[in-house]
Amino acid sequence: xxxxxxxxxxxxxxxxxxxxxxxxxxxxxxxxxxxxxxxxxxxxxxxxxxxxxxxxxxxxxxxxxxxxxxxxxxxxxxxxxxxxxxxxxxxxxxxxxxxxxxxxxxxxxxxxxxxxxxxxxxxxxxxxxxxxxxxxxxxxxxxxxxxxxxxxxxxxxxxxxxxxxxxxxxxxxxxxxxxxxxxxxxxxxxxxxxxxxxxxxxxxxxxxxxxxxxxxxxxxxxxxxxxxxxxxxxxxxxxxxxxxxxxxxxxxxxxxxxxxxxxxxxxxxxxxxxxxxxxxxxxxxxxxxxxxxxxxxxxxxxxxxxxxxxxxxxxxxxxxxxxxxxxxxxxxxxxxxxxxxxxxxxxxxxxxxxxxxxxxxxx
Numbered sequence: 001x002x003x004x005x006x007x008x009x010x011x012x013x014x015x016x017x018x019x020x021x022x023x024x025x026x027x028x029x030x031x032x033x034x035x036x037x038x039x040x041x042x043x044x045x046x047x048x049x050x051x052x053x054x055x056x057x058x059x060x061x062x063x064x065x066x067x068x069x070x071x072x073x074x075x076x077x078x079x080x081x082x083x084x085x086x087x088x089x090x091x092x093x094x095x096x097x098x099x100x101x102x103x104x105x106x107x108x109x110x111x112x113x114x115x116x117x118x119x120x121x122x123x124x125x126x127x128x129x130x131x132x133x134x135x136x137x138x139x140x141x142x143x144x145x146x147x148x149x150x151x152x153x154x155x156x157x158x159x160x161x162x163x164x165x166x167x168x169x170x171x172x173x174x175x176x177x178x179x180x181x182x183x184x185x186x187x188x189x190x191x192x193x194x195x196x197x198x199x200x201x202x203x204x205x206x207x208x209x210x211x212x213x214x215x216x217x218x219x220x221x222x223x224x225x226x227x228x229x230x231x232x233x234x235x236x237x238x239x240x241x242x243x244x245x246x247x248x249x250x251x252x253x254x255x256x257x258x259x260x261x262x263x264x265x266x267x268x269x270x271x272x273x274x275x276x277x278x279x280x281x282x283x284x285x286x287x288x289x290x291x292x293x294x295x296x297x298x299x300x301x302x303x304x305x306x307x308x309x310x311x312x313x314x315x316x317x318x319x320x321x322x323x324x325x326x327x328x329x330x331x332x333x334x335x336x337x338x339x340x341x342x343x344x345x346x347x348x349x350x351x352x353x354x355x356x357x358x359x360x361x362x363x
Contacts, residue, residue, distance in 0.1 A: 004135055006111040008082060009143050011129040014122060018113040020135040021062075021086045022103030026143075028132035028150035029053045029079025032298065033120045035277030039345025040099070041066050044076040044108070047162045047185030048254065048296050050227035051153070053080040053131050055116055055123070062087040065095025066102045072187040072344060076106050077162060077227075080133045082119065086112035109133050127272045128153075128298060153298065154270055158228035159184035159236070159255065163206035170203065171195035177361050180204060180218035184236065184255050185226030189344035193354050194222075199361075207235055210242035219361045220249035223256025225340065230258040230268050230299055237262045244332050249360040251353070252336030254297050260336045261301040261327060264311045271323075274298035275338075278346040281319040282326075282339060290319065293339035294346025300324065300338065333360045 006020040010031065033055035034043055040061055043054060061083040081103070088100045103110060111133050123129075132147040163183045170191040179194060181203045194201050202216050206226075213221070221243045223236075230236075240263035243250050252260045258268045275295040282291045300323045306312050316326025316337060328335035335357075341350035 005138075006109075006133060006135040007138065007140075007143065008111050008114065008131060008133050009140065009147055010122075010131045011147060012126060015140065016111070016114050016119060018111045019086075021081070021083065021100060021110040021112045022108045023106075024135050025107070025109045026132065026134035026136055026146060027080050027109045028130060028147055030128055030153045030298070031055060031082070031123065031131035032128050032274055032276055033057055033123055034296070035279065036345055037278065039070075039278065041070040042072050042345045044078050044081070045070075045072040046187055046296060047073050047077050048225050048227050050077040050158050050162050050185065051079050051156070053082060053133065054078050055082040055119055057116055057120055059084040059116070060087060061085070062099035063090055064092040065090030066097050066099055067092070067095055072189060073162075076108055078108065080108060081110035082114050082116065082133070083110065083112050084114060084116045086110075109135065123273055128274060154229055155232055156228050157232045159226040159233065160206045162227060164203055165205060167202055167204050167208070169201065171200040172198065173200055175200040177358065178202070178216070178218045179220050179222050179361075180213045180216060181222040181224060182206065182208065182213075182236070182239070182256075184224045186224035187340075187342060187344065189342040190224065190253065193342045193351070197354055197358055199358065208239075210239050210246075218248075220251070220357070223250065223252035223259055223336070225254035225256065225296075227255075229270070230255060230262055233259065244329065244334060247332060249357065250332070250334035251357040253340060253342075254338060257327070257336035257338050258299055258301055260329070260334060261306075261312070264309065264329060266305040266309060266312065267302045268299050269302060271298055271300055275318065280339065282350075283317050283319055284315065284326075285317060286315055291349035292347045293341075293350055294343045295339045297338060301327070
C-alpha cells in the first residue's frame with residue numbers, strides 16, 4: 001500500500017489527512033458521498049459524477065478489483081475519491097486489475113485512511129461544497145489557492161463536454177423499434193436495457209438539433225442522465241420542447257427528467273447535499289407501491305412549481321424528503337424519473353419503466 005501522505009481540504013477550511021491512493025497529484029471538485037455498499041467502479045465511471053470527489057461510505061474499497069464489464073463509460077470522470085480502508089489486494093476471480101492500478105492508469109488522485117463517517121456527517125450538516133485532494137502540496141495556504149480555482153457546480157454546464165462527439169448505434173439494427181438517445185452523459189447500462197428489450201438506439205451528441213435527429217426517423221426519444229446544472233442548458237430545454245411539440249414519445253432519466261420539467265416551465269434548484277446511493281425509497285403514486293432505487297443527483301425539480309402547473313402530474317415521490325422523483329406530461333406521451341431504473345449498480349425494482357416506455361412506442 002502506498003503510504004505517501006495526502007491532504008483533503010474542504011472549502012469551509014476543514015482538513016483531513018490520510019494516505020495517497022491512485023495517482024500522485026492534486027485535483028479538486030465538488031465533494032459528495034455515495035452510500036452504496038457495492039459498485040464503486042460503476043460509480044467512478046458514471047458521467048453524472050464528472051468533476052466530483054466521491055466519498056465512499058462503505059469502509060472497504062478496492063477489495064474486488066476492476067473488470068471492463070462494469071464500466072459505465074470509457075473511463076472514470078470523477079475528480080477524486082475519499083475512502084476509509086483501501087485495498088490493493090482483490091479476490092474477484094474475473095478481475096483483471098487492482099483498483100490502485102486502475103486509478104493510477106487514469107490519473108485519478110484519492111485519499112485513504114480518512115474517518116469517512118465523520119466526513120459524511122460534516123457534509124450532511126454543512127452541505128455539498130468544493131474540496132481538493134493533494135499528495136504534492138502540503139502548505140494549506142497554497143492548497144487553498146488551488147481550491148479557489150475549482151468552479152462551482154451551480155451554473156456549470158458539463159454535459160456537452162462528456163457527451164459523444166459523433167453519433168453511434170447500439171443494439172440490433174433489425175429491431176422494429178428505434179429510439180433516439182440524447183447523450184448528456186449516458187450510462188452504458190441504459191443502452192443495454194434498451195437492447196435487451198429489442199430496441200435499436202442511435203446515440204446523438206448533446207447539442208444535436210431535433211431536426212437532425214428526426215432525419216433518422218426514430219419512433220421515440222430518450223433524454224439521458226448527465227452532470228452539471230440543468231438551469232444553464234437552454235439548448236437542451238429547447239430541443240425537449242420541440243420533441244414535445246411533435247408529440248413524440250419521450251422518456252427522461254435524472255438530468256433528462258430535470259430537462260423535461262424545465263421544458264414544461266418548472267424550475268430546478270441545487271440540493272443541500274443531494275441523493276447518491278442504492279437504497280433510496282420511492283413511492284409510485286400511480287400503483288401505491290414503494291420501490292428501492294439507485295440515485296445520483298445534486299439538483300431536483302420544484303414541487304411547488306408543479307403543484308401550480310396544469311401541465312404535469314407527479315408520479316413518484318422520494319419518501320425521505322418528499323422531493324419529486326417522477327413526473328408525466330398530462331397531454332403528451334412523455335414521462336421521466338429522478339432515479340436510475342437501469343440500476344448499475346443497484347436494485348432492479350424500477351426496470352418496469354423501460355417496458356412502460358416501450359408500450360408508448362407500440363401505441
